[in-house]
Amino acid sequence: MDPLAYSSHSNFPVNxxxxxxxLCQHCGNSFVAFNPGSDLYCCQGCEQLxxxxxPKTSGAFLDSKEFRNLYAPHDHFxxxxxxIHCASCVQILESLPEFVPGVLSSRLHFGESWLEIxxxxxxxxxxxxxxxxxxxxxxxxxxxxxxxxxxxxQERRQDLIRLAVAAFCTTNLMLLSISIYAxxxxxxxxxxxxxxxxxxxxxLTFVAWPFYQGTWRSLGFGKVNIDLPITVALLLSTGLSxxxxxxxxDEVYFDSTASFLFLILISRFWQKSLQQKAESxxxxxxxxxxxxxxxKVAALDWQYVPVENVEPGDLLRLSQGERLMVDGTxxxxxxxxxxxxxxxxxMPRHFSKGMRVLAGCRAHQDQVFIKVEKVREQTELGLILxxxxxxxxxxxxxxxxxxxxxxxxxLGVLGLAAVFFAIYQTVDPVEAFRRAxxxxxxxxxCALALGxxxxxxxxxxxxxxxxxxxxxxxxxDKASLIRGVAFDKTGTLTIGxxxxxxxxxxxxxxxxxxxxxxxxxxxxxxxxxRRLWRNIVPVNFDNWAExxxxxxxxxxxxxxxxxxxxxxxxxxxxxxxxxxxxxxxLLSLKFGDELHPGAQKLIEQLQNRKLSISILSGDxxxxxxxxxxxxxxxxxxxxAQMTPQEKGQWLKAHPGTVMIGDGSNDLLGMNNSxxxxxxxxxxxxxxxxxDVYIAKDNLLLVLDLLTIAEETQKIVRRxxxxxxxxxxxxxxxxxxxxxxxxxxxxxxxVSSVLIVGNSFWGTKTLRKMRLFK
Amino acid sequence: xxxxxxxxxxxxxxxxxxxxxxxxxxxxxxxxDLETPQQRMLNDDERKNTP
Numbered sequence: 001m002d003p004l005a006y007s008s009h010s011n012f013p014v015n016x017x018x019x020x021x022x023l024c025q026h027c028g029n030s031f032v033a034f035n036p037g038s039d040l041y042c043c044q045g046c047e048q049l050x051x052x053x054x055p056k057t058s059g060a061f062l063d064s065k066e067f068r069n070l071y072a073p074h075d076h077f078x079x080x081x082x083x084i085h086c087a088s089c090v091q092i093l094e095s096l097p098e099f100v101p102g103v104l105s106s107r108l109h110f111g112e113s114w115l116e117i118x119x120x121x122x123x124x125x126x127x128x129x130x131x132x133x134x135x136x137x138x139x140x141x142x143x144x145x146x147x148x149x150x151x152x153x154q155e156r157r158q159d160l161i162r163l164a165v166a167a168f169c170t171t172n173l174m175l176l177s178i179s180i181y182a183x184x185x186x187x188x189x190x191x192x193x194x195x196x197x198x199x200x201x202x203x204l205t206f207v208a209w210p211f212y213q214g215t216w217r218s219l220g221f222g223k224v225n226i227d228l229p230i231t232v233a234l235l236l237s238t239g240l241s242x243x244x245x246x247x248x249x250d251e252v253y254f255d256s257t258a259s260f261l262f263l264i265l266i267s268r269f270w271q272k273s274l275q276q277k278a279e280s281x282x283x284x285x286x287x288x289x290x291x292x293x294x295x296k297v298a299a300l301d302w303q304y305v306p307v308e309n310v311e312p313g314d315l316l317r318l319s320q321g322e323r324l325m326v327d328g329t330x331x332x333x334x335x336x337x338x339x340x341x342x343x344x345x346x347m348p349r350h351f352s353k354g355m356r357v358l359a360g361c362r363a364h365q366d367q368v369f370i371k372v373e374k375v376r377e378q379t380e381l382g383l384i385l386x387x388x389x390x391x392x393x394x395x396x397x398x399x400x401x402x403x404x405x406x407x408x409x410x411l412g413v414l415g416l417a418a419v420f421f422a423i424y425q426t427v428d429p430v431e432a433f434r435r436a437x438x439x440x441x442x443x444x445x446c447a448l449a450l451g452x453x454x455x456x457x458x459x460x461x462x463x464x465x466x467x468x469x470x471x472x473x474x475x476x477d478k479a480s481l482i483r484g485v486a487f488d489k490t491g492t493l494t495i496g497x498x499x500x501x502x503x504x505x506x507x508x509x510x511x512x513x514x515x516x517x518x519x520x521x522x523x524x525x526x527x528x529x530r531r532l533w534r535n536i537v538p539v540n541f542d543n544w545a546e547x548x549x550x551x552x553x554x555x556x557x558x559x560x561x562x563x564x565x566x567x568x569x570x571x572x573x574x575x576x577x578x579x580x581x582x583x584x585x586l587l588s589l590k591f592g593d594e595l596h597p598g599a600q601k602l603i604e605q606l607q608n609r610k611l612s613i614s615i616l617s618g619d620x621x622x623x624x625x626x627x628x629x630x631x632x633x634x635x636x637x638x639x640a641q642m643t644p645q646e647k648g649q650w651l652k653a654h655p656g657t658v659m660i661g662d663g664s665n666d667l668l669g670m671n672n673s674x675x676x677x678x679x680x681x682x683x684x685x686x687x688x689x690x691d692v693y694i695a696k697d698n699l700l701l702v703l704d705l706l707t708i709a710e711e712t713q714k715i716v717r718r719x720x721x722x723x724x725x726x727x728x729x730x731x732x733x734x735x736x737x738x739x740x741x742x743x744x745x746x747x748x749x750v751s752s753v754l755i756v757g758n759s760f761w762g763t764k765t766l767r768k769m770r771l772f773k
Numbered sequence: 774x775x776x777x778x779x780x781x782x783x784x785x786x787x788x789x790x791x792x793x794x795x796x797x798x799x800x801x802x803x804x805x806d807l808e809t810p811q812q813r814m815l816n817d818d819e820r821k822n823t824p
Contacts, residue, residue, distance in 0.1 A: 192781075
């Protein structure tokens with residue numbers, strides 16, 4: 001049986017008074033609604049598909065030729081599945097071929113929540129998606145994931161192979177060198193040296209290749225990165241070792257050079273895989289966009305086409321809940337549009353015929369006709385996104401401070417060694433060479449270079465375990481520079497939906513009257529009341545009408561009822577409505593955007609940390625002031641009615657500020673901030689661009705992030721102190737000749753082990769955080 | 774001591790053998806996804822048609 005064809009309400013005893021035939025909001029079929037107004041869909045399938053924001057009559061669209069070409073030219077689909085959490089999910093989803101005919105194979109990637117399916121030609125994808133939804137998951141088709149996915153897998157494989165070769169060569173080099181350290185001489189020593197050279201060659205070429213590449217690339221940009229000192233140290237010690245071989249000395253540094261490279265590679269690999277895990281969240285950002293839009297192709301012929309196929313001059317039709325992807329002019333007489341993505345306003349705005357509507361608006365009613373003017377990059381939203389991308393490019397090359405310290409140190413050490421050699425060689429050239437060399441080997445930036453990335457990787461791991469996704473370790477490094485926090489209001493500090501305030505005590509009779517009045521309205525107030533009173537059956541009104549921007553009215557048992565704006569009683573925070581009977585006010589209802597549960601505590605704690613708090617909102621001054629008031633913030637701390645550009649400028653003027661937001665109107669602000677945090681429920685572009693994504697619906701995780709950052713900083717600092725004091729001490733000893741190159745080569749791995757141990761052990765707080773999620 | 778001329782290369786060859794086995798496994802995709810298989814093995818081989 002087709003799951004979309006039956007009505008889940010047909011089994012209920014239907015009360016004649018409330019019986020009303022409705023049109024399904026998703027498929028458009030008429031059905032008998034038990035609760036007219038709150039029942040928007042004829043069945044659960046439609047409701048789920050509608051929530052997925054899949055196109056109406058989604059089956060047809062998913063199976064259209066354009067869609068197939070766009071998403072899966074080879075009948076191979078990638079679906080993002082939400083709701084996966086355990087082993088049985090794997091079992092169910094991978095057994096799809098057994099009960100969906102036409103599915104050839106199904107493979108789930110648990111960590112990334114993505115399902116690869118292969119379909120027999122002509123098998124409708126819609127069928128598969130419905131089946132997956134029946135199992136209780138949500139499936140989102142992903143586009144153009146293949147390239148990224150494959151390149152990532154290839155990169156990971158290459159890294160692993162490099163690590164394996166490095167591990168093999170390094171360990172064997174060490175075994176061979178031990179006997180030489182122990183005093184092996186003669187023919188056997190020469191032979192061992194030969195074997196060492198042989199084992200070192202793959203390290204020098206294959207394993208060290210990424211470092212050469214990195215150095216070359218950074219030099220091309222006229223910059224110095226951590227790969228440069230590593231390459232210099234590597235080439236220098238290799239050169240000196242070969243020189244030593246040439247002169248038949250047995251002082252070669254193959255083993256220490258190899259272990260140095262191996263340790264760096266392994267810490268980088270670890271850091272990278274943790275980061276990619278965090279990135280995979282933003283990788284699936286495409287699922288937040290709807291795949292297509294209704295376009296008029298001929299008189300009376302509308303087709304659902306991919307957004308890519310829309311050009312200026314086309315006529316589009318939006319239905320309730322759909323987002324506009326182009327800039328255009330309104331062709332309908334009036335339309336109610338939600339602009340919250342663009343300006344953060346919580347209330348939808350009215351547009352009349354001929355007005356410009358911008359990409360990013362969401363329709364609040366059906367049958368909105370729009371003539372396309374600008375598409376893609378030319379839209380206002382596109383321009384903002386382009387600017388965001390540009391400012392991101394400038395941000396990309398930031399090095400962590402520990403890296404910079406390592407850089408300064410290595411350049412200093414190299415310089416010092418050169419100067420020392422130049423001066424001392426007049427006294428004793430051989431001894432000068434030995435000591436300079438010992439200095440270079442002993443003060444190799446190994447410990448320093450390892451210290452920061454390892455500590456940051458541990459920080460990332462702790463954050464990940466708590467549901468905080470960091471896109472780079474930089475954030476943990478920068479957290480000590482925070483001076484202030486700027487919040488977006490709607491959707492960040494508040495829930496982002498209107499709700500009835502001070503819950504008045506109403507009789508069920510009144511509730512059903514109010515619901516009846518609102519039953520055909522899509523105004524946020526109507527939606528919030530439907531959510532609040534979901535068990536109440538609304539009454540049926542005659543002569544019902546909605547006057548946009550004013551309210552609704554209708555007749556019931558001879559009396560005229562009205563629910564409209566309360567003109568006598570303006571208050572802060574949100575719209576006020578009142579119920580009137582025959583123009584006499586019965587009661588008033590106050591609506592507002594509710595504060596996020598953790599908002600108050602978060603602000604308190606941040607203020608305890610002596611951080612300056614600001615709210616930057618695109619919403620009206622009144623609404624913003626109300627929220628600030630509830631949070632105990634002063635007037636000076638709030639800025640209302642800000643455009644995205646103004647937010648950007650404000651953050652530019654206030655360096656050291658962290659931006660926390662959710663909408664694309666926060667993007668420019670985010671890109672000019674110290675770092676940015678996107679909260680759960682953020683729009684796709686924000687997710688993609690923010691440095692941190694908080695995946696749980698808990699604002700207080702921001703505090704966890706700060707704690708993790710502080711603790712990580714502590715470890716980095718401890719690492720730096722160990723490494724620096726080791727370098728200084730051993731360097732001085734090397735210069736006065738107390739440590740020879742051989743001793744230096746033994747000491748160097750010891751310092752590395754110390755750093756690795758310290759980073760893994762972490763601090764007491766971090767260990768606790770990992771233990772108690 | 775002369776035995777070392779045999780033993781050391783043999784040890785190296787053995788190591789190289791394991792190393793190439795690992796590389797073969799990586800190329801085969803054995804290390805691409807380390808999370809799903811540990812869940813997958815908990816599944817019963819016998820599958821029912823109802824999820």
